[in-house]
Amino acid sequence: xxxxxxxxxxxxxxxxxxxxxxxxxxxxxxxxxxxxxxxxxxxxxxxxxxxxxxxxxxxxxxxxxxxxxxxxxxxxxxxxxxxxxxxxxxxxxxxxxxxxxxxxxxxxxxxxxxxxxxxxxxxxxxxxxxxxxxxxxxxxxxxxxxxxxxxxxxxxxxxxxxxxxxxxxxxxxxxxxxxxxxxxxxxxxxxxxxxxxxxxxxxxxxxxxxxxxxxxxxxxxxxxxxxxxxxxxxxxxxxxxxxxxxxxxxxxxxxxxxxxxxxxxxxxxxxxxxxxxxxxxxxxxxxxxxxxxxxxxxxxxxxxxxxxxxxxxxxxxxxxxxxxxxxxxxxxxxxxxxxxxxxxxxxxxxxxxxxxxxxxxxxxxxxxxxxxxxxxxxxxxxxxxxxxxxxxxxxxxxxxxxxxxxxxxxxxxxxxxxxxxxxxxxxxxxxxxxxxxxxxxxxxxxxxxxxxxxxxxxxxxxxxxxxxxxxxxxxxxxxxxxxxxxxxxxxxxxxxxxxxxxxxxxxxxxxxxxxxxxxxxxxxxxxxxxxxxxxxxxxxxxxxxxxxxxxxxxxxxxxxxxxxxxxxxxxxxxxxxxxxxxxxxxxxxxxxxxxxxxxxxxxxxxxxxxxxxxxxxxxxxxxxxxxxxxxxxxxxxxxxxxxxxxxxxxxxx
DNA sequence: AGGCGGTACTG
DNA sequence: CAGTAC
DNA sequence: GCCT
Numbered sequence: 001x002x003x004x005x006x007x008x009x010x011x012x013x014x015x016x017x018x019x020x021x022x023x024x025x026x027x028x029x030x031x032x033x034x035x036x037x038x039x040x041x042x043x044x045x046x047x048x049x050x051x052x053x054x055x056x057x058x059x060x061x062x063x064x065x066x067x068x069x070x071x072x073x074x075x076x077x078x079x080x081x082x083x084x085x086x087x088x089x090x091x092x093x094x095x096x097x098x099x100x101x102x103x104x105x106x107x108x109x110x111x112x113x114x115x116x117x118x119x120x121x122x123x124x125x126x127x128x129x130x131x132x133x134x135x136x137x138x139x140x141x142x143x144x145x146x147x148x149x150x151x152x153x154x155x156x157x158x159x160x161x162x163x164x165x166x167x168x169x170x171x172x173x174x175x176x177x178x179x180x181x182x183x184x185x186x187x188x189x190x191x192x193x194x195x196x197x198x199x200x201x202x203x204x205x206x207x208x209x210x211x212x213x214x215x216x217x218x219x220x221x222x223x224x225x226x227x228x229x230x231x232x233x234x235x236x237x238x239x240x241x242x243x244x245x246x247x248x249x250x251x252x253x254x255x256x257x258x259x260x261x262x263x264x265x266x267x268x269x270x271x272x273x274x275x276x277x278x279x280x281x282x283x284x285x286x287x288x289x290x291x292x293x294x295x296x297x298x299x300x301x302x303x304x305x306x307x308x309x310x311x312x313x314x315x316x317x318x319x320x321x322x323x324x325x326x327x328x329x330x331x332x333x334x335x336x337x338x339x340x341x342x343x344x345x346x347x348x349x350x351x352x353x354x355x356x357x358x359x360x361x362x363x364x365x366x367x368x369x370x371x372x373x374x375x376x377x378x379x380x381x382x383x384x385x386x387x388x389x390x391x392x393x394x395x396x397x398x399x400x401x402x403x404x405x406x407x408x409x410x411x412x413x414x415x416x417x418x419x420x421x422x423x424x425x426x427x428x429x430x431x432x433x434x435x436x437x438x439x440x441x442x443x444x445x446x447x448x449x450x451x452x453x454x455x456x457x458x459x460x461x462x463x464x465x466x467x468x469x470x471x472x473x474x475x476x477x478x479x480x481x482x483x484x485x486x487x488x489x490x491x492x493x494x495x496x497x498x499x500x501x502x503x504x505x506x507x508x509x510x511x512x513x514x515x516x517x518x519x520x521x522x523x524x525x526x527x528x529x530x531x532x533x534x535x536x537x538x539x540x541x542x543x544x545x546x547x548x549x550x551x552x553x554x555x556x557x558x559x560x561x562x563x564x565x566x567x568x569x570x571x572x573x574x575x576x577x578x579x580x581x582x583x584x585x586x587x588x589x590x591x592x593x594x595x596x597x598x599x600x601x602x603x604x605x606x607x608x609x610x611x612x613x614x615x616x617x618x619x620x621x622x623x624x625x626x627x628x629x630x631x632x633x634x635x636x637x638x639x640x641x642x643x644x645x646x647x648x649x650x651x652x653x
Numbered sequence: 654a655g656g657c658g659g660t661a662c663t664g
Numbered sequence: 665c666a667g668t669a670c
Numbered sequence: 671g672c673c674t
Contacts, residue, residue: 290673336671343657347671375672414663416668443664445668489670502670538662538669545662553662553669568670583660583670591670595658606659607670 022057029059030117031108034073036060037100039086046389048078048105055108066090074101074120076108079319082129102127288600290372292353292653293593293643321361325382326352328391332381335394338406338417349589351378353653362386405429411457413449413537413566448535448555455563456555459497464558466491468501468565471532471558472523476505479522483507483515488570488584494649500566501556502584504577512573516549519571524552532556534564576608578633583607589653598641603629610637 023029036055041064043049052062055076063070075086075096083102087095096102103125110125111118118125288294320326333348350373355362362368365383369376385391402424408431409420428434431450435442442450449456460468465487473485486492489502507515520540527533539552552569572580583591583606598605603612609631630636638645 333671341671344671346657347673350672373672377671414668418667445663500670540662542663549662551661551670570670586670588658588670592658599658604659608660 023059024057030111031055031058031060034060035063035071036108037063037066037070037072037075039075039077039081039089041066045078051076051105051108054112058108058112060108068097072100074103074107076103076105077127079105081127083127083131084129102130288597288642291593291597292350293590293597293646320356322355322358324389325362325385326355328385328394329355329378329381332391332394335403338410339403347373348378353589355382409434412446412453413456414443414445415449419446445537448537452555452564456566458563459499460501460565462491462496462498464565465498465501467558468556468567469503472503472527472567472569475526475530475532476519476523479518479526480507482510483518486581488581489568489586492581492585492648493587493651500568502568502570504570504572504580504584506572506574506577506580508574510573512550512571515571515573519552519569520546520549524554527556531560533567537566539569570607574632576631578635578637579605579609579631580607581634582637585648585651587652590651593653594641594643597643601641603641605637605641610640612640 036052038048038052040048043052056062063072066072077083077086086102087093101120103120104127107118107120107125329348329352333345333352336342336345336348351371354371354373358371362371362382363386365376365379368374368379368382374382381391381393405424405428406417406420409415409423409428410417412431415423423434423437423440426437426439428437428440431453434440435450469485469487469491473483476483476485484506486504486506487502488504489500490498491502505515505519507518524533524536524540528536533554533556535555537553537555539554540546540549550571552571554567554569555564556567557564570580570584582594595605598610603610604626605611610629611626612629613626630640635645
């Protein structure tokens with residue numbers, strides 16, 4: 001309560017403390033002449049302290065006292081506070097002066113990252129509760145993500161908005177995307193509420209105060225003493241890196257209520273979430289309950305994905321009780337993904353989904369050890385992060401130049417670890433090097449991948465996905481109106497943007513052969529002629545295999561000058577649509593989980609159907625096909641597997 | 654100690 | 665077959 | 671990496 005007062009009082013004592021922010025060179029001092037007022041306006045919290053110091057290094061003046069004459073240009077608001085909290089605490093009956101820009105705490109670091117003052121009006125910099133928040137389109141436009149600080153020297157690439165395109169993606173979640181596949185019985189406005197910040201009014205005042213305290217006093221974070229300055233810089237660096245890549249933090253908190261097992265007596269069982277802290281065993285009820293697909297996640301009303309490359313998939317939680325842990329482990333996970341180690345990466349991903357559904361802060365190893373998919377080693381790491389805000393192991397990988405190059409090269413379509421490693425070993429330091437290296441013979445696909453590196457790396461706004469799908473649909477129906485096209489992938493899961501466009505194409509009653517020949521021999525040529533399809537990357541190229549091809553990968557663009565987008569067509573006979581939908585809807589972890597479950601139950605699931613009596617030899621090697629149990633209906637497959645139905649939007653693991 | 658999804662396309 | 669992608 |  002009164003602790004708020006501290007900032008007002010302590011100003012005196014900390015006046016000298018800001019000493020010397022050792023400024024960056026003049027040219028980079030993008031915040032020169034700007035006056036920042038932080039809210040709360042103190043540096044007690046480690047993260048905020050880091051932000052303040054970094055802002056100062058880039059030229060900003062940290063205004064300690066609210067003063068109309070201080071020329072305050074920006075208020076940087078802590079993510080736990082709302083717009084309404086500001087005038088309450090600052091006692092501004094008139095409200096916030098209109099000339100003062102109010103942004104969330106992501107704004108400064110984004111500006112620094114892009115070396116320019118960004119448009120503060122962008123929705124992802126707005127503070128919850130901002131009046132007439134012009135929920136304008138999240139402006140995800142053609143924002144090519146430069147995943148790596150290093151330059152991507154693709155050659156021609158005459159993007160008009162080079163500047164903008166180079167800008168990294170916003171790390172903040174967006175809650176626009178109304179209407180989409182809002183299968184979730186959520187009150188439309190609940191978007192914000194679920195972020196744990198009462199969206200508005202009355203509480204505002206209280207919350208403001210309360211938060212002021214909790215903020216300082218009871219955040220799990222850092223040990224009493226502070227990490228050295230190196231620690232702060234690292235934290236900031238990590239935040240930046242984390243923002244550059246998309247951190248997999250889909251849905252943050254599970255609301256405490258809705259938990260699944262309604263058959264459980266409220267008495268003994270649950271301590272908090274789905275985890276009877278029974279014996280030592282982590283197993284829940286059934287022997288299959290350990291599969292991700294058995295756990296209905298709270299439905300991310302809408303989320304943003306980045307399933308694209310590494311393990312990532314999503315949004316930065318406005319605030320998650322274990323955000324820092326998740327962030328660091330995600331980075332470590334991505335490192336394993338690209339470095340070599342798919343199994344370790346998988347393990348991290350499973351652990352991460354557990355963490356993401358953990359509504360309470362984890363602070364000790366013992367606590368962490370209780371969670372599914374978290375063993376001793378991860379538990380120790382988690383404790384390390386919780387107490388020191390750092391992860392030793394990860395720090396070394398952060399700066400590893402080889403790793404950065406690998407990441408760059410792996411971003412090229414048709415380049416995997418083998419090629420990327422080779423290129424690095426050849427001494428290539430950039431994509432330009434790769435193109436000119438005499439020892440490297442690029443495949444056609446790789447050339448396309450390099451030429452359109454930024455395009456393919458960029459996210460595709462949901463509405464563009466829809467439009468691209470519509471173009472294909474219309475073209476196909478012009479050929480034969482009985483065809484049906486379904487947009488799958490993250491679009492179907494409700495994502496607000498996608499890495500590529502996945503289309504399932506079918507025609508009731510038609511044979512695969514007919515579907516294939518129509519698509520390959522008529523649709524594709526037509527779309528190519530129209531310059532919608534810009535490249536064929538795979539599928540039906542090789543005439544030998546073309547006779548039985550079922551998928552086609554390519555690149556398309558909305559207009560001749562629009563960015564190229566990856567597009568995948570899957571040709572599906574009606575009887576296999578259920579299985580194909582599951583396959584093409586994902587997500588990845590969810591699919592694996594379903595398939596693993598099937599195989600444990602003596603069945604086999606693939607993109608064509610669910611089979612039973614599949615004979616498996618040693619291990620689980622397939623010996624016989626088994627007979628088809630179900631293929632046409634998603635629900636049917638779920639049922640036969642004994643998995644509770646999940647809407648596509650709930651298949652985000 | 655052995656598994657970790659299961660398949661399609663390309664060179 | 666290895667490599668890549670989904 | 672974790673699980674069986």
